[in-house]
Amino acid sequence: MSRKKTQYAEVNLNQSPTRPACVSVEQTDHLLNDDETQYPYLNNLCPPRHLKILKNQEWLPHQQRYLSILLDMEAPPAPQICMSCGGDGIYRCRECAYWPVFCTSCCWAEHKLRPFHRKSSLRLAGIVIHLGHAGQPFITNDEDEWEDVEEDRGPTHLRPPKDRSCLVVVHTNGIHYCNAKYCTCVGAEDSHLQLTMAGLLPSLTKQPRTAFTFHVLDDFIRDNVECGTSAMNYYSKLQRITSNGFPHLVPDAGPGELVLFCLACLQPGVNIPKEGIDLSQWTFARTLVMDGNFKAEHMHPTDPNNEVWLMDGKGFMVESMPYKEYLKGSTNVVERSDCSNHCAVNHANANRNQLASTGISGCACARHGCFVPHAMVDFQKGEQQVNMDYALVHAMWHGLEPDQRVIHFYDINCQYSKNLAHQLKVNQFISMLAGLTIQPGIGLWHMHGHQTECFVQYAPNFIPGVGHVDGEIMETLWSSLNIIPPSAQGMATPHQQELFDFQMNDHNFLKMV
Structure with a gap:
């Protein structure tokens, strides 16, 4: 509708001798729901599109309440009470309905099989991903040596631990540092296979330190096909979701690391060991x-x-x-x-x-x-x-x-x-x-x-x-x-x-x- 036509419709709506001088949004909605034959001036003075615009503004009387709810969601509730035990709540889960607050023990109990729900860090709450036993805790031997990870400055939940339990997991709601324990029972599967059975695709087959959930892989394909999202843009989004204030502390990708290569070609350190074999053959x-x-x-x-x-x-x-x-x-x-x-x-x-x-x-x-x-x-x-x-x-x-x-x-x-x-x-x-x-x-x-x-x-x-x-x-x-x-x-x-x-x-x- 042109600007001239819009102004003409507004003038007629406010000044028509066959209707009240002032019509509220609620009254206009009532007119829309009644038989048009009772109000012939609607067809003559105001096009239907204009009335639809008025009907779509029915949320305006509630805008302050909407704003209040949104602001309440940005800050911790007062008082911070654990929804399970009534104790002092310190963790708020943004993945659960109504964003409930938990104490440490209740947070662990509620999320031991949901380790990628977004909070400050489920690792800090003591959550451990137990692999090889369908998520159930088991006794394991952690005496094996593991390469240390240098600790970066920044928020606590963005600092990886300095032991073999550190597993970087890329999920649809960001990048997670998780505590992981692999099954060491007799006849247990290799670590990369234990991760795969848990719904995590490891980046390496030997001593994997990074894994991708199948959900994030499917989500990227859908984003790319339907929205044209590039891999770099998608990963940047995950960085911002992980830490909007410190995205530079989230692990970044190097040259060629956002695409796939051949699984069958022999690559030392990926699908064959670097040591113990004669690579010159x-x-x-x-x-x-x-x-x-x-x-x-x-x-x-x-x-x-x-x-x-x-x-x-x-x-x-x-x-x-x-x-x-x-x-x-x-x-x-x-x-x-x-x-x-x-x-x-x-x-x-x-x-x-x-x-x-x-x-x-x-x-x-x-x-x-x-x-x-x-x-x-x-x-x-x-x-x-x-x-x-x-x-x-x-x-x-x-x-x-x-x-x-x-x-x-x-x-x-x-x-x-x-x-x-x-x-x-x-x-x-x-x-x-x-x-x-x-x-x-x-x-x-x-x-x-x-x-x-x-x-x-x-x-x-x-x-x-x-x-x-x-x-x-x-x-x-x-x-x-x-x-x-x-x-x-x-x-x-x-x-x-x-x-x-x-x-x-x-x-x-x-x-x-």
């Missing part, structure tokens, strides 16, 4: 494949100075500013090719001024086809070696040990791997793990475009430890991802990269399940 080698995708083009942003990054470097795409500084300070070295003329070499010389990015590239595990976190880069001119070096180095730093071997597939590896070690050695921005052994390879499909001499040297058929791998799985990953780039070409740069992060993370997740 070919059976523990990491197989990687690297390739570029020229469908993922991106146009120049309209206002790059006002772009806001929400998940910069926390997913699969590398962090923006270090990558820009690397490109600015590094020279692209073009190796002289003594093999066939490949498409990747031709694309390296492509330059389209209307595009900010001519494509993306990165690494995935060659056996299972999972994208490697924080190892995806974009192209500025084409598939240049300077771009590929940055992606490869960050893939090597993800979950690898120096004595582990790496089998690396790339469609022009006969040219790319010539002086790779020297180029990385003299580069001041990136460096490879010291002592890392890299075996270059070429996928079987691209091998047919090479010279005969390349077949024996680079084909996966002749590389020890590679198994039955064709080295071409990256092509299948691009085919599913290429549905997205047409709709993402004109997006802001952060939005486009977060979209790629989510799609790659969903791809890795589907591989796991």
Whole structure:
């Protein structure tokens, strides 16, 4: 309704000779509920939408009471009496109905099976998560040594204890420091399996210190699908819920830590031990494949100075500013090719001024086809070696040990791997793990475009430890991802990269399940 029409309706309502000069909200509601034929001036002088606005204001007479109730909820009740025993109440649960107040003993009794209800801290009330016995207390031996956790300054409930009982649990209502005791009975399951049976997904399989409730994992997926919430935004929300005054004390995520990687690839400290085994054996080698995708083009942003990054470097795409500084300070070295003329070499010389990015590239595990976190880069001119070096180095730093071997597939590896070690050695921005052994390879499909001499040297058929791998799985990953780039070409740069992060993370997740 225009402003002129609204004013006309108001004038008629207040000055009509066929109705009282002043009509209250309650009287207007009465008119709305009666037969319109009894009050014909309603149809002539006031449109129905205006009357609906008046009806929607029926809460106004109670606004002070609403405000009083909301303010009462922000402060402890007076007096603070435990609702169970009538004693001195010191804990108020915001997850229970009516936010009841409990004393320490009653709080423990009411919440021993609800350890993630939001208060100052259920750990301070003595709540312990007993694992392996369906939540029931049991006798355990706590003499095993455990790595100490440094205590941070800040509120008491944000300080983790310095013993093995400290378990960081991420739930829908924030991040919790919990006391946890694992079952040590004969034949007991491993600690990570005890957590899983309790509805907690551990971050590691050996000595887990962090776990995620299945509720928070489901809640994030729903937020992402329905509301477009990024993982970085979702975790920031959990930080604010945990401590609105001290969000910086809540554990933060590092590069690539907000996305999933392959569960089957051998990762020391994750699914195989770091000590006691010879990681240099070919059976523990990491197989990687690297390739570029020229469908993922991106146009120049309209206002790059006002772009806001929400998940910069926390997913699969590398962090923006270090990558820009690397490109600015590094020279692209073009190796002289003594093999066939490949498409990747031709694309390296492509330059389209209307595009900010001519494509993306990165690494995935060659056996299972999972994208490697924080190892995806974009192209500025084409598939240049300077771009590929940055992606490869960050893939090597993800979950690898120096004595582990790496089998690396790339469609022009006969040219790319010539002086790779020297180029990385003299580069001041990136460096490879010291002592890392890299075996270059070429996928079987691209091998047919090479010279005969390349077949024996680079084909996966002749590389020890590679198994039955064709080295071409990256092509299948691009085919599913290429549905997205047409709709993402004109997006802001952060939005486009977060979209790629989510799609790659969903791809890795589907591989796991």
